[in-house]
Amino acid sequence: MAEIALEAAPVLGGTSLELSGNRIVERDDLAIVSIATPLGGEEALAEALRNGWSLDVPEPARSSLSGTVRAIRTSPDQMMLIFPHATPDAEAVVQERLGGTGYTTDQTDSWIALEVAGPDTISAMERICPLDLQSFEIGGTGRTVMEHIGAMAIRTGDDAFLLLSASSSAGSFLHAVETSYRYVT
């Protein structure tokens, strides 16, 4: 029988663009696990997050960061944990530290993450993003629609954002972001 080996490829082929001093980079190394809060289990989950990652439960529209692990508040009873992780067992790894205090779902392959940074980032983003990203504090997050595509934005620096969008429409999303940069540079 033939030997078949499958190798995972980045959704956007490991895109890394440089546009007049701005960067658009696909982060293929990130695992994403959503954590839903059980009814009445807020305290236990907060303690597990503190003990497991030294993370605070993020306030609405905020994220909290501890080392390379980021927790993003996505809805009143849900957050996402994003962290560099190479193997396809992120959910089990997270659940091991949570010890059943949250409901976890592995979302890694459903999303793509784009790191956008550079002096024209705010100008490029405000063309396609209805949120007032300028007013975001560092660590601020929001989920919205950009070019009819659902997306999440996290401000990671003065001129830097992490953008999350569905992997099924990743090509269109990258096109929208790249085009917007080209218009302002």
Add this chain to the structure above:
Amino acid sequence: MIINHPLLGPRDSAEFVVLGDACLIDRPDGMNAAIEEMHDYAYIRDNPAGEHRELWYHEQGDRSWLVVTRSTLTHEVIEVELARNVARARGRSR
């Protein structure tokens, strides 16, 4: 139209879908209610010129259900509450 989300602040109404009259929260107990009561719940709606309470879903945001009180005459949004808080205030468990 801007909807002032109680947790997230002002958001464009394009991020939301509207379900309609907030009276949908008060569903009668289908095992006990008379057929007229279920019929009225499913089909009968007020059509006020003025203040109207509606259920809105923040689909392209944090996916929360809201009860939005707005004026059908001016489109002014008067009050925005989390639907879960409204339901709990009426004695529901979640």
